[in-house]
Amino acid sequence: MASIIFRRAVSLFPPAVRRAASGAYLDLVSLPARVANPDRRQEPWQTIHNVGGGDFAAAGRENLELLKTYAGLTTSSSVLDIGCGTxxxxxxxxxxxxxNAGYVGFDISRSAIETCKRRIGSKRTDFRFVHVDVRNREYRSSGAIEETELTFPVADNQIDVALATSVFSHMTLESIGHYLAETHRVLKPGGRFMFTAFALTDQREAGIQAGRAALDFKPWKDGSMVVDPNSPERAIAHRLEALEAAVSTVGLRLPDGVRYGGWLPPTAYPGGQDLFVAVKPASQA
Ligand SMILES: C[S@@+](CC[C@H](N)C(=O)[O-])C[C@H]1O[C@@H](n2cnc3c(N)ncnc32)[C@H](O)[C@@H]1O
Structure with missing residues (x-):
């Protein structure tokens, strides 16, 4: 109950203040676990860059398993991490x-990229972290260019495995379409792109209306739903067929469709958001 009241109260503030406040809340509730578990003491503070609750290192390890299982990640894969956060x-x-397998991570948050450089770049000098000066109403309203204008900081056909976890859930369909096109450009033929999003079907919208979803999505536009119409990028859900069409329009394929995550049961894999793995065909017919 206290958490619901807190969330309602912070939603009245501008995105940057709201995210810092919600990060502070997550830092507070994670304090006992951080004190009890030495492995968690090194986690970045959410107040500075809020990437969501839970065990930071465990979430990373779970994701590594997903990348190996579904996206064919091997020790020699070149990796692109879109919206790499902290x-x-x-x-x-x-x-x-x-x-020198190759890792590039980029993000619109300067503080997140600085954190990555300090904490990870110091251990792996071959890992590259890039700040991109892009506008997103939730994460960086002062960015210089639109999401649809960004050229990813990678040359054509360089990447074996791309990932975007909890990034498309903060982007409009138009922006997602552009990011998919850029991902297609940088992937090697046969390369894979694992991303998460919130996907809507009629049945899932009925689940939202029945109060079974972890987020309180409301109708927005073009069939998409948002948690906060005043700040749509706070969390956006798109129609599944629109996401599938955006993938195929750029020449990527979705051989396994979607795996539904825990935000709205029934679920098909252990993650929170819905999981997609797109493939760039080895040869474009
Ligand atoms: C919820 S966090 C997830 C971070 C990271 N992917 C993870 O799973 O820990 C969302 C991230 O996406 C970044 N972001 C938002 N819009 C973006 C965009 N258009 N391009 C790149 N990054 C973006 C934010 O700055 C933030 O770091």
């Missing part, structure tokens, strides 16, 4: 990837 997904790659 390095939750990069951290377990430090010990996994061979020297």
């Amino acid at each position: 390095g939750r997904m990069a951290a377990p790659l430090v010990d996994f990837l061979d020297p």
Whole structure:
């Protein structure tokens, strides 16, 4: 109950203040676990860059397993981490990837990239972290360019495995379409892209209306739903067929469809958001 009242109260503030406040709340509730578990004492503080609750290192390790299982990640894979945040997904790659296999992570948050450089770049000088000056109403309203104008900081056909965890859940369909096109450009033929999003079907919308979802999505536009119409990028759910169409429009394929996550049961894998693995065909017919 206290947490519901707290969340309602902080939603009245601008995104940056709200995210810092919600990060402070997560830091507070995670304090006992941090004190009890020495492995968790090194976690970045959520107040500074809020990437969501839970065990930071454990989430990274779970994601590493998903990348190996579904995206064919090997120790020699070159990796692109889109919206890398404070390095939750990069951290377990430090010990996994061979020297010079290749890792590039980019994010619109300067503080997140500085954190990655300090904490991870110091251990792996071959890992590259790049700040991109892009606008997103939730995470960086002062960015210089639109999401649809960004050229990813990677040359064509370089990447074996791309990932975007909990990033498309903060982007409009138009922006997602552009990021998919850029991902297609940088993937090698046969390369894979694992991303998460909130996907809507009629049945899942009925589940939301029945109060079974972890987020309180409300109708927005073009069939998409948002938690906060005043700040849509706080959390956006898109129609499944729209996400599938955006993937196929750029020439990627979704051989396994979608695996539904825990935000709205029934679930098909242990993660929170819905999971997609897109493939760039080895040869474009
Ligand atoms: C919820 S966090 C997830 C971070 C990281 N992927 C993880 O799973 O720990 C969302 C991240 O996406 C970044 N972000 C938001 N819009 C972006 C965009 N258009 N391009 C790149 N990063 C973006 C935010 O700055 C933030 O670091």
